[in-house]
Every structure is written in structure tokens, then in C-alpha cells.
Amino acid sequence: MIEFLDIPNYISTVCMESERKVSMAAGPLETIMNPTSISMAGASNNLRKMGTIQLINLIDSGFGGEIMPIHPKESEVLGKKAYRTVSELPYAPDLAILVVPTAVVPGMLEEFGKIGTRHAIIITAGFRETGEKGRELEKRIIEIADAYGIRFLGPNCLGIVNTHLPLNVTVAPILRYGGGFSLASQSGTYIAQSVQFLQRNGIAMGKAISVGNEANITITDCLEYLGEDEHTKAIGLYIEGIRDAGRFLDVARKISRRKPIVAQYVGGTEAGARSGSSHTGAMAGPDYVYDGLFEQAGIIRVSTIEDVYRIGWALATQPPLRGPRIGVLTNSGGPGTGIATTCNASGLEVPEFSPEIQDQVSRYLQGHASARNPVDLTFHIGMEALTIKIPEILFSAPEIDGVIIHGIMDTGFVDLLYPSINKRMPIDHEKFIKFSEIELNELVRMPHDHGKPLLISSFFDESDHTVRVFHEHSIPTFDSPEKAAQAMAALYRHYLIRNRASAAGRRTAGRAVPERAQEIVAGCNPKGMDEYSAKQLLRAYGIPTAEETLAGSREEALDAARRLGYPVAVKACSPSIAHKTEHGLVFLDVNDETALVRAFDAIRAYDADSQVLVAEMIKGKREFMAGVSYFPGFPPCVMFGLGGVFAEAHRDFAIRLAPLTENDADEMIGSIRAKALLGPYRNMEKVDREALADLLVRLGDIALDFPAIKEIDLNPIIITGGAPKVADALMIIG
């Protein structure tokens, strides 16, 4: 039984004030990731303790700064001079790392504060994630940190890795240094327990941050830091819940235009939310809200941690893809077909090559092989065509933007055959293996020489020499052909994000709250806002709504209808009537005066105080809906989707966080499944997408201007003559 894994239980010490050296840095993570001196409390000389393993990894990682352990009894810990208390430290270290029992954390953090240390990593768990008592304790350390200006990671985290410094304070050693892929994670496991997985897959983590409970430094801070970090070429995120979604969006969308971000969000189900809450006390939201956030932020969403790593690695190592056209080269039809179909299904093209390229490729093919794309060399062929000749053609072809190859192998395959061969033709194993090694020097240079990405599919691991060479040269390898295609699709997704319309410069930036809107909200019936007022508020923001009049009498109703022209809609209009359709208080297509009077009387019979709304019948078959919803940790969320009475059945909608840019709104509109309805569709004209986008932008403005509004629901928005017009509006003021 492994005993390293026992709960740490080392030191509970009282600290005193002392000399100190203040570290000045750009941001809190700049210092935490690049300290010149570290004091660690919780390590001892007992190699079976977790804190000790972390200190060992810190020392062995090659960290060049000073390391000062704190230990109540030992004068030396793992060969480093130890200090009995914080106050005995010769100066304030840049960074304090605490792996001490929960109860000891506040006191010790305060001691570090007193001596002038301004950065800490609190690895110790037992805070907010455990319930009320833990929440109190977490509040306490936040107060201490604020009092001393300390910025800290955690609590309940597993530390950091910076292979560029280098520096590693996790429970696992670093096996590969200097990679361009960095990770910020709400799970420490994905920083410290996946080392062998990464090693096997040739992935070198550059920087990795376990954020734990984010009591002080959040995952958004980490994202911001990694966005600025020159060594980080792509960023991975593991997310159980975001608490500052507005800032997260601002930060992410700036980064994603130049540096790819790939993220997994796991809080979007009942069990996922419950689990995350036990884990780091995360506040989760529905999946579709995070879908919207990620889309808006330009974050590539994946659904497994494997994809965070593997797709992140592809994004970090390969030249950007500059178009959707992929050349696929294999020694076998199955993988070629799997790659081709997965490319197509995820938005990439595998175009049939031009006659010129087919001609060039054909020179290296035998009898039945296909040169069309995928190129299928078939199994019976030497490796040179697969590793040099045809790749060179594809990388040089202007008609191809990226290359996927399956079937390169040497020693791994040959080694499978060795026992049988050796039995019949005795041959030295080492020689046999060595002899079979393929030359890949030219191939591994091609992506960078030509500025096009190369991804490899191989059923072999590093026991095959070719896989080792690809890993050495940071060419990603995938153990299933379709995965290589999925990763290429992520590169294409980043291409689209890089090239999308600017996220900056909202038209409504610097705008004022319309006076008329303020009046309407101020004058709102204390019982709530009625439909008429809601539409007036929309109009104050320039949102087109049905023409309508409030009628207090039959005569006023008849007047209104005469003005609007028949048919009209007649509805009860009172904040005290909640479900007017269900109560039969909505009359559509009212064609004449008789019908109008009948409708008016029916409404008054139900509620003698109700006003009666007489509105134009908007002509149009296409019905959309828009609304504003609220989720903890999120700014108001604008929703757009299919409307009408069947909206709930279709569940075809998208979400973006306010404030929206016009481009956000346009992308949201284009992201519904039934987007063909925006088209010219049958005899219906094209929807004025700009007007629809404008409506959504303004809807977000209303929500931001009036936090008292707790819900907005515009359904249906009818397309008439191509333009959107709000036919019904519900606003709830809280």
C-alpha cells in the first residue's frame, strides 16, 4: 500500500515578524510563477509525506532560486537549511507555499503577511468545499490576505508547474520541459496526476496552475496571465464553474484572437454540478450558458480532458491552419476514410486534388492506389512515398492548407514480427530494429518550412521509433485516425476565431440611458410591468414593436382598430394577469367591429379593471424569440431562438452575455439549427439580420441599464417584410 499519500500533518508553528524583501512584479501570477525565493511549510524529512514529495519535486525540478523550508524541529529539511518559524526567515520570500493542516493556515498566512511576503500558494484543503465551517475559515484567510496585500492561489489546490523557469511544486515530477501548451485547472489532478499520460503522448506542458477554490486568484487571472506569457502558445482550461463570467469573457476574447484557448466545462449537468460543488465549491450553470460564453469568447470547447491536452498540444505546436482544405495521406483505406469523413463532419474539406497534384502524387503510387485525396498508398509500399515524396507535394500545393498522415511506422511494427523472423533467419535484435528505422528529418521540418500544420495518426506508441521522432519534434500523434481529424478541426476553428469580425467597438459604447426608458420604469405599476409598458420600453431603445393602443372603453378600442386597420389583436393588459393566453384573453385575427367588441367584453368580464390592448396583427410566418435570463456569476444573458408557441419544443436557441457586440449578436443569430429560416426561404424574403442583431444588442443594453428587471421574454418576434417586429413582450421587475 502506498503511504506517500497520507494526509500531511507536520507543523503547527507560530511565526514572528522579521526582515523582509518585497518582490515587485507585473501581476500576482508573474511572481508566483517566477519567484526568486520560496518558503515552504509542510515538508519534512519523512519521504512518505505529500508535502515532502512536493518539496523534493521543487528541488529536483531545477529551480534556481532560494528554497527555505519551515519546520518546527528540524534544522535541515531535504538538505536545505530549515527555519523553525516564519519570523526566523532571513527575509520575506517572494512566495510562501503552505501544505499545513487547515487550522494552521490562517495564522501562518498572517505571519507571512507580517514579514512582507505578498504571494502564496495554499495547497491545504478543508475550506469552502466542505461546508459552513470551511466557508468561515476561507473568509478568514481572504481577510488576512486583503489586510496584507497578499495574492494567493488556492486553498485546496495542488500547486504550479513552470517548465520554462523551471519550477515544480506538485506531487509529480516534470518529464518534458519547455512546451508551449499551458493549463489552468480547477482540478489539481490534471496538473499533477496525468504526467505519465502526457509523457506517453509526447505532450510537454509549459506552465500549469491548479487554482483550487479560487479564494483570491481566479482562473480568469490565470487565463489573463497565460494570455500574456510569451512561452505559452495555446491555453487549456478545465472548468467546473466561473464566478466572474463577464471579466472572463473580456479577457478570453482578447486572447483568443491571437492565442488558441481550449476548454472543458463539466458543471452543466445535475451530477456534474453536485460533484464540482463538493470538489471546489464551484458554482455551476447550465451547459447552454457556457456554450454561449465559450462561443462569444472564442474558446474551443471539448468534452474530455484528453482533448484539452491533445487538441491543446496540436494548437500549441503547429503552424496555424489558414483554410479548410486538408490533404490526407495514408497507407490504408480505413483510416483515410475515417479521417476524411471526420474532417467533413467537422467543417473541414478534403477536396479532390487538381489534376496537376494528382499527377505528381501518382508518380509515387503503385497499381491500385488512389491519388484523389485521401491518397491511399495501400499497404504494400515502401515508406518513402509516405514520409517524404508525397508529403512534399501536399505541403507545397497551394490548394492544401494542412496535412494528416496515417500509417508511418517502423520499429514498432517490425518488432512485432521479430520473433517469427528470428526463428527462421536468426538476426541480432538491435541490428534488426536499427535497420528498420525510417528517416523522418525532412518530414518533421515540413510544417514549419511551409507554415502548414501536420498531424499524425498512428496505432503505435513510443516503442515505435517514428512516434519517438514525432514527439521529439513536437508533431502531435493521435492513436485513432478520427482524433487527428478532430484536432485539425480545432485548428480550423481557431482560424475562424482569428478571422472573425472585430469584437471591439460596440456601436452603443458610451451611450446614455434613454430618458423615456427611465420614466417608464420609474412609473411602472408597483404590481409589475404590463405588456404595453414593456413594449414602450423596447421602443425607447429603438426596438421595433407592434403598433398598439391601450383602450379603456369599447369606443377607444374601436377607434384604435380603425386607425390600425383590421384584422387586429386584442389582449388583456394588466400586470395582475399572468397567463393571458391560457385564460383565453388573447384574441388574434379580430376581423371586424363585432368581433372586436366581443373580445373587449370578454376581457372586461374576466377582469373589470384590465386595460385592453388593441394591436396591429403583424403579417409573417417566421417567428423568433429573444429574452434575457440571469445566472449566478454571469452578467445578464441575452437569448435568441425560434419563437412562437412551439419554441419550448424546438429548444433551438443560443445565448450571449451582455453587453453584446453586433458581431456577437450576428453569430448568435447564425448559430441556431434552423438558420435556413433567415434565408430567403421559399417565397419569404431574406431576414434583415442587421436589424435583428441590433434588436439583440439593445435588449442587452436594457438589461444592463435596469438591473431591477429580472426577466425579459419577447415572443414572438415576427418577421414581416424581412424585418423583425416584437408582437408580445413580458418583463418581470423584482
Place this chain on the structure above:
Amino acid sequence: MIEFLDIPNYISTVCMESERKVSMAAGPLETIMNPTSISMAGASNNLRKMGTIQLINLIDSGFGGEIMPIHPKESEVLGKKAYRTVSELPYAPDLAILVVPTAVVPGMLEEFGKIGTRHAIIITAGFRETGEKGRELEKRIIEIADAYGIRFLGPNCLGIVNTHLPLNVTVAPILRYGGGFSLASQSGTYIAQSVQFLQRNGIAMGKAISVGNEANITITDCLEYLGEDEHTKAIGLYIEGIRDAGRFLDVARKISRRKPIVAQYVGGTEAGARSGSSHTGAMAGPDYVYDGLFEQAGIIRVSTIEDVYRIGWALATQPPLRGPRIGVLTNSGGPGTGIATTCNASGLEVPEFSPEIQDQVSRYLQGHASARNPVDLTFHIGMEALTIKIPEILFSAPEIDGVIIHGIMDTGFVDLLYPSINKRMPIDHEKFIKFSEIELNELVRMPHDHGKPLLISSFFDESDHTVRVFHEHSIPTFDSPEKAAQAMAALYRHYLIRNRASAAGRRTAGRAVPERAQEIVAGCNPKGMDEYSAKQLLRAYGIPTAEETLAGSREEALDAARRLGYPVAVKACSPSIAHKTEHGLVFLDVNDETALVRAFDAIRAYDADSQVLVAEMIKGKREFMAGVSYFPGFPPCVMFGLGGVFAEAHRDFAIRLAPLTENDADEMIGSIRAKALLGPYRNMEKVDREALADLLVRLGDIALDFPAIKEIDLNPIIITGGAPKVADALMIIG
């Protein structure tokens, strides 16, 4: 450079008739997979040739029967007596294997036929997949086979593996024997090139068949064989296109009720279809057609070959899941949350444990660990709780149907730390590693003792002792937590398939073609079938349609409307008017006689010969559509989905192959995204699903009864009073 992979180019020999021994067997594959004697043409003593490698693998696989190579010059090949020609063989072998040049194949196959061999594997490529000349050659070998009663696999295949016999004629050796997972594949690569992948993942293939061009034995034959094979517990399929979808469906749906089938289909995109066609000349169809086929057949569809293997392996090795409730046990919050959310997202439950179970679990937890489900032991804990104590509780709990564990590890992790530990406390590596090995004997027995599946998530490979033990005991391990959850979801899918309503006993079995229907089709206007006749045909099958009358004059139209009651629909009805809506020849909600006459006159003005259809206006807001479409290799396909003018924008539909059972139809109805519309929905009553299913079953019958009908399109089918009624019908007769 590997030279084994050169194109085989050995023998071109003429064969003569000889003595023979006819083999009698249950089905062609029974003999092919279990021959007692094999003759192979195409192997030599040159170890650099592909055919030679295949013979080596055959010999070394442990095959116990007689092996008789054919070679034009050598008297012995790889130590086996060789025969110069087929006619010189001492008797007709059970199985002939041909790896000879393409041009030689027909002659040699005929020679084997002459001596009485009735089973062959033609590995040689260069047939249908290469174009016209190859197609001719393929036709030739089919003719020869038919003439001699030969059943054969291929051409253009990579052979077979039967680890239960054992027998292996592929280019790669077998590394694990006797597994319960078998594969039939339209790609030879997935039989012969993924050996190291399978080995790494602890997967033992039981039987594997590369079907190549399926000129004689099809993948459906293989499926049927594997369905009957007692050693095969789960079946995997790699599919580029099915040519006999009707039979495939019949075979698969019988098997899938007792034995899981997992399949990948790659032909559903433009590039996938093109690639498959170059590869094996496969005839591909749209993705949604295969979705329908797989759903109907009870096949679990996956989208990567990795999932075929890994999910197939889980299905083959684990006891069946008997419900959706999964217990998740981890040493870490991230993987636990990833597993929980993936379970939920794929239809499984991760229920919070009952107080009793939480109580039992809590005894083994330290401070902050959660006992709710997922159980998160947190990192600082001994392994016993993770490997024995808590698993025992979960497996014994009646409230849990299956278990997923993440975080078990020993030597792999310890080995990572060894260099650092050894530096400080020198210790023998072997002892250190050995000491850390965890006891797993109890855990690996639990799934079978309790009849519940266990799946493992681990970032380690077989360099970790626990992974080796799991592999030895056929407990599937997954290198990403979410993948373990996805595999568990496949087990649940199989549970649902096992328990779905019987696929047998169609109500309409043995039914006759209605006489009235025969009359309608026989009397059909030679220009095509008009709407009125189409609906009459539907009525002859008992499908409810709008009440309607054909009117040849204003008076007849007025009479009809009087009988039906206003409002009515008025439409042109002529086989020569194709797009009547686009031409403005459909008048809905015609409210009075004036409007009726206006409509009648407008139609006659457009086409003086057109009949005029006067039909009831069906009242109802919910509009569905149904139809019949045709795809090569498929029986008529019945389609059901959202209808109305927006149907094409929603693209919310499903497909099933005729004949449909009532259960097929009901499942199809329930598989649309907007199934909430079947409701009760708002004020609308529940749709009579039985009536709707009945309509779809009968629609399939029409298509089967009248192959001359080339397309049927019923749109909209309006739900009125809960019941479906066809408002418009289009049938094209070819």
C-alpha cells in the same frame, strides 16, 4: 526503409485438376474461420514479402491443421512441403488463400474449384475498387465461384484471425488470445495494423474478419456468423457502405437483443463516400439513413475506430448493466466530475447515495472527502478504500447498477518518484517497485460476483502494475475519465436495446395488397399521380386523409364546399402541375362561396384542364411530415419528422427501413428533437401516437407493395383532436 511491404509478386502458376476432399459445414464462414486444412498461394521463402509474412503468422499462430503452400519452384516453403500447382495438392483443402497477382486470381480460383475446394480468401487487390477493368475481373471471379459453389472472402482484404482456434492469416501476429470481442471490417487495417494499440489497451480480439470488396461473402454474412459464435460476446463493425441493408437489418436486430453490436459508419459525407469508393468500391449513403438503420437494428453507433475497439471490449467483458444508476469512486474531484457529467449527458444517472450508503462509505473517508456520489477520497489517502472497501459497498448496494473508478495506481506513479527518492534514501529499484504493488484480487472479482460492470479510468499504461492486473482480468481501462463514462453509457444503451419492445410480429404480416390500391395505381394518369389519387391510395391502406372532392365545375366545387363546411382548401389537381404552391394554385381558409369561385376560376385560368380539389381545412397547429425515400442497397426508407413549410429548415426527422414494426415506428416518432410536440403541449392534447405509428407502418407497406412509386411525400400531416390526418400528399411514379 521497410521492405516487407513490397508488393507481392511471387507465383503465376497454372493449376490442374486433382483429387479432392469436400468440406461440409454449417455456413461458409464456419469453414473459413475453422478450416482443418489450408492451401496458400503467394508465400515464399523470401521473408521480405507480404504473403510470406502472412504464412509465417499462420504457422506461428498455433494453427493445428495442415498447411500446404503452393509455389512454382520451391519444394518447401517456410518448412512446409510446397506444391507446384493446385492440381498437385494431395486433396482439396478446406480453405484456399490467394495472395497472388491480380491477373492470376481467376485461373487459380478455378483450379481450386476444380479440385473441390469450396472456401477461399482472396487477399489480392486490384478489382472493383480500381475501376471498370477491375469490375470486369471481379465479375469473372464471382462467376467462377458460382460455377464451383465456392464461397470466398475478398478480394482486396487482409485475411482473418480466429484466436479461439487459433488461426491468423494477417500480416501481424496475435498478441492476446481468446477475447470475447470480434470484429468484421471493411478495412483490413483494423484487423491487422492495430495490434499494438489493442495490446496497449488490454484488448483481446476473439475473431476478426477483413471483408474487402465483399464480392461473395458480405459483412452481413460475417455479422450473422459472429452472432451465432458462442465465443463472441460483443461484435464490432467498421462500415463504409452496406449493399443489402434489408438483410443486414434483419440479421442485426435479431443479434442485438442478446449480443451487443457496436459500429462505425464512415460513408456519410462527401469525402468519406469518395474515399470508401476508392478503397473497397463501397456504395455509401447519407449519415441519417445509417442512423436510422443502426437505431432500428439495435446497433450502438460510435464515431471513431478507438470506440469500436474500446467500447466493444467493455461490452464483451463486463456483466450487462441492468439500470442507469452509476456509482463513481475517485481519488480526485476533476475526474469524478468529468465522469459524473459525461454519465448524465449520455443518459446515465449518478444518483446521490442513500443515507445508509453514505454512512457506510464515510467510514473510509478522511476529513474533506465527499461520500455523496461521486465519492471523492481526495488525493491524501491509502489505496485500500479505493480498491476494496468502498467498491465492495457500491457493488453490494441495490441502488447502484454499475461502478466506475478513477485513481487506482501503484508502480507507475511510484516509478515516477523513484529517481528523487533514491537520491535521498538509496533503495533497490525492483524492491521499491515490488513493495508498492497493490492487491487487486478482490476488486477484479467483484463485477462477476455481483453481476455489475466495472470500468476503470487511469492515466497510466501497463507500466503501472494495476493496469496490467486489470488487463489480465479483462477489466477495461480508459485513459480519459470521460471515456469510461461513455463506455458505460454504451452498456446502458445495450440494456435499453435488450429490453425494448419486441421487434417481431408485425401486425400487417401476411396481409394482402388492397384491391382498391391496385386499381388506383393501375388507373393512374400516365403523366403521374395527382394529389387526389395519392390520397385515395393512402385511404385504401387505412391512412386518414383530409375529406375532399374533385370538382370539374364551379357547381361541383360549391356543392363540395357546402358538404364539407367552410372554410375549405381549394387546390389545382393535375399531374402536370408540379409546384402548385409556388404557382399560387393553393387557396387555404377559403371562407365563403365568393372566395371559392374566385379560387376555382384562378386555377382554371392557369390551366383549363386542371381538376380542382375542394378539401376540408383540417384544424390543428401541429404539423408533421412523413415520406418514403430510396437509397441504393436499401429497401424503401420511411421518413418521419416535423412538417409544414418550415420542415426543411428544422431538418428534424428520422428514418426507418420498411417494413416497419409498430415499435420501429414508435421509436422513430419518439426520436425527433421536438418530441415535446407529441405532448400534451400547452392547450393541445396528446398526439395519438399509436395512430401516427400505424400511419408510418402502412406507408412502408405501400412502398413495398408498389415498387413503381419512386417517392412519397406527405406534408403536412396535421394533428387534429390528437389524431394525424394527411392534408397534402405527393407521390411520384417512375
